[in-house]
Amino acid sequence: MNHNCSSREEATVGVGRELHDFAARLYPICRSITGEGLRQTLRFIQEHLPLQLHEVTTGTQVFDWTIPKEWNIRDAFIKDSTGRRVVDFQKCNLHVLSYSSPVSGKMSLSELRPHLHTIPAHPEWIPYRTSYYKEDWGFCLSHEQLLSLPEGEYEVRIDSQLTNGSLTYGECFLAGKSSDEILVSCHACHPSLANDNLSGLTVATALAAEIASRKGSHRYSYRFLFLPGTIGAITWLARNRESTERIKYGLVLTCIGDKGAFHYKKSRRGDTEIDRAAAHVLALLSRDSQVLEFSPYGYDERQYCSPGFNLAVGCLMRSVWGSFPEYHTSADNLDFIKPDSLAQSLEVCSRILEVLENNRLYRNLQPYCEPQLGRRGLYRSTGGEFIAEEISARLWVLNLSDGNHSLLDIADRAHIPFRRILEAARLLEENQLLERVSEHRMAVAEEEIADKKLATDQ
Amino acid sequence: MNHNCSSREEATVGVGRELHDFAARLYPICRSITGEGLRQTLRFIQEHLPLQLHEVTTGTQVFDWTIPKEWNIRDAFIKDSTGRRVVDFQKCNLHVLSYSSPVSGKMSLSELRPHLHTIPAHPEWIPYRTSYYKEDWGFCLSHEQLLSLPEGEYEVRIDSQLTNGSLTYGECFLAGKSSDEILVSCHACHPSLANDNLSGLTVATALAAEIASRKGSHRYSYRFLFLPGTIGAITWLARNRESTERIKYGLVLTCIGDKGAFHYKKSRRGDTEIDRAAAHVLALLSRDSQVLEFSPYGYDERQYCSPGFNLAVGCLMRSVWGSFPEYHTSADNLDFIKPDSLAQSLEVCSRILEVLENNRLYRNLQPYCEPQLGRRGLYRSTGGEFIAEEISARLWVLNLSDGNHSLLDIADRAHIPFRRILEAARLLEENQLLERVSEHRMAVAEEEIADKKLATDQ
């Protein structure tokens, strides 16, 4: 992120453009937690990824929840006495309360009013509202529109269906060298909302495509989930309860397309490697980046971090959901998300994964005093007053590589970017000054730490 | 404390008035570490509580100390050459150095002067001074008074007695469901000083009366001690050394009647449940409230926290002793303590005890993903942007109730008042979503923690 070479900048512009176009293609679709809009969205992603679509039948029990009826909608409107559509689903799919039951009839404005949702504080925006588990119907419209409606009779129609069907979600598994998995999850259940839902879908798709192109040469296996919020994550967890043991780390992506600074919300455990990796990467980005404590509200980290699972899953955002006025309104549109922001978010995800992929334990093979770096060409022989960061990175790696400090531990203690520390470790390894502590040993060490932690927590 | 309903306010005014009247009744009595004034004070408290009075004979060895002679005083004065009482014990009992030996005779002002104590910085106030363990006599007077005394001969009389007798203290035990005890201790040895000594006696009496009215339905047993400072606490500990094992937590009450912000001084251990409960309650009161580190000077927490006992006893104050100019002077009078302050102090004590009484471990019975609160009427189905604190409290209780986090742990982590968290826990328990982890298990867990702590400390 600190590089300024113009070819790189151009590449970023190109990537950003592509990401924004991808979001724009998905924008018009009327998604909900079930139904054709959701399926259509997943099929579009399938064009870019080896994505498996799963269908789970209405009525299936998933932990404490039940898969609801499938909801589909063809049309909806409110017509005034002249037959003009004053509220029209065809113009904006936010106009209908999601999961509205069908309705058809004539009614006065005062009969209609309890079913109309607006945002008086932002009179030009249409709110986004849902009623998944309580049967209801309604329209969302701008407050200006509401105020302009004359008294009188209106024709009201919602041509929707609530039928036995299924809930759909998409899953893309990319096997790596280890069966340990990193989970990336995003929700796909919001209609025309850009930052909330499309930004996550877009970045996750690009990230998965990038990893897929490495053809399994990566350390971890990756599992990308594109699913309806809450009920989708609960469904996946209910159907894969045993295999969650393989999930070492995970990331929920949401609201990562706007211009705001990055926010990483820690996992419930709070001190896992992904929490530290994300904090490290964000600290290098800008002073505005923030690491937030876990809380049991937000997106699907709620489910992954429920006490029965307690997975090491955090949530990456730019502006925090609920904290920006455009949230859950028609103002969260394609202008609200920026090509540059999407590209940078993809880069940040890659950086976090880069840390996880490369964070290992090494052992200094010359642990008694410093090795003579000069004769290996790894030190400047006539020194000035200050030590360049690349030299200092080598000294730190040598000093702390006693089999107990991972590269991320070293990067954090040295206040040096992980990438620089990794570079130093590779150079020292090439020079036979460092060796990697075997995976097995590291796994054992991690288990021991986990055991101790458990013992302490109890 | 956050409620604004006027009936509650009126109740508080009424309680404050009663508390202040109680203090006013005790104000004129000349108390010391032994003697009739102390007995009279305890008998007055006895009218409100099942208080047992203990007498310990002069000369009894209590650890490193010996019960001193009993001190009583009938009269004391300094008369000028015209026979006028220029310093008169009958007008204010602070005029005599406490534990003054008897004296009677005539002397010049210069002979008298080494025996006169004043506060030049506050020339209108009379200081409070004592000489318990070194035989001495003296008078305390305002600096103005001293300056106004002409040279000449004075008649000096202290009609006191130091005789074999006994030290008196009062003890009120209120059995609860468990034999584990909470100790509340305050000193009763200062003459006409209101914030220092009367405020503690007053609030402790009201608190004990409140608990007594619950007729044993409370979780813990309570032991209230009203005793002379230092020597009284040492005496009680010497006579009850074995039973201190039952004391789980304790609170010393002093200087809690003035208008200052609350201060809680932590126990020597510093991280016990009462330390955390008090910090939690104070943090909700106001930003001015402060939690102070333990120090081995102050009131009787010094004895309860001596290394041989090391009890979990903290000290609750408003203004900190020694830090306000009125401390140990005639300005610490009935105007210095306020009905409202006394009532609020009583409320704060109750809140701290409420936390201790209700702080338990629970287990989420649906730990895999969130349970569906909506269908149980525990969630708002059509949500706005912000989650109400009551909903958030339920989510926190569910998320952290894994058998390892107490309600206080949850309240602290969620930054939500304990009472709200408790309310959520009860509601979730009623809805079969939560169950209490048995007392036995919790005791075992606490012992394990204590063992670990011990092992770490050693």
Add this chain to the structure above:
Amino acid sequence: MNHNCSSREEATVGVGRELHDFAARLYPICRSITGEGLRQTLRFIQEHLPLQLHEVTTGTQVFDWTIPKEWNIRDAFIKDSTGRRVVDFQKCNLHVLSYSSPVSGKMSLSELRPHLHTIPAHPEWIPYRTSYYKEDWGFCLSHEQLLSLPEGEYEVRIDSQLTNGSLTYGECFLAGKSSDEILVSCHACHPSLANDNLSGLTVATALAAEIASRKGSHRYSYRFLFLPGTIGAITWLARNRESTERIKYGLVLTCIGDKGAFHYKKSRRGDTEIDRAAAHVLALLSRDSQVLEFSPYGYDERQYCSPGFNLAVGCLMRSVWGSFPEYHTSADNLDFIKPDSLAQSLEVCSRILEVLENNRLYRNLQPYCEPQLGRRGLYRSTGGEFIAEEISARLWVLNLSDGNHSLLDIADRAHIPFRRILEAARLLEENQLLERVSEHRMAVAEEEIADKKLATDQ
């Protein structure tokens, strides 16, 4: 340091004067990492201390390094066309790049220029440069001098020798009651640089002389090392690898003669007793004093704290090397170091050692309640509002002396100077209120802590 008595001030002035004179005697000598200048320096120190000189032959392998050839120099100059020495080693030994190979010949200014080192930012100062391990030659001069050189031919001569010989270092061992050692190490390889190298040599010599005068009555054994930086420390460690186990604590002294505030750089372990002792002493000196985290660059703490040794060795400085403009230039001269600063640095070293020598565990023999200090004359019987620090020190020592808190633990928790706490402990011991926990027990306790720490670190 808080005392103001004028006799003490005079003594300090006298000590400072002596220390500065000592540095002045060493200033003109042309030291390097080997050679006669180094030997001459060590022999001068030998006049003040029982210092053993060691010679290690060129070519000897010391860990990853090899003892280099011995370097000696008789003369060096650049003469202009008139035969005038425009750069003259006889005037200032910084003029020659240290370890320059011999050179003799005529050359034009442009041929010469790549071998000339200056500091454009400080045009009046001569830089100090070295090239120990890459054969090279060069001159250092002020930038002003360089600019004044006309084009033309110059006679260039460096009359140096690089021959098989040996590396010299000095070692002074002062046996104490215990075989556990405290190491004090300073570098002796810089030519006419005062703060960098002479200040350390001077203070270390005075400190060693002070300890030697105690004739073994001290608790720890002391080992003072005067050696060439990096290669000298590596050599000593290679030759004494086994006996490093006896080193409990150590201090590298450098740049402690200037007027800057004190800086203590922590050992790699960071929480050892010497780290805490130094932090305690510095905190009492002034708000400007700073404790710095360990880093693997700096002086010989790099070697002592390499992962194979990981000794509890910190580094005491005033201004931090590299952070002041005079560093490694001719401006680091005898005016840059101050008699007062040297004397205060000696005092600070003594204070740190005083803590280590006296930091022990005690046990309160009257742990149940406070003992009655008054009847032993250890408390003021008629108290005012505030407790004097000496009384408070006694209460803290009694309260925390449970066999688990050392005097330094107590001093830190009480925010009272160690010396005051030590004074209180001695007084209480005399009064049979305190007893020392045996050395053996303490060693066992420390080992247990170390074991636990090890277990936690792994």
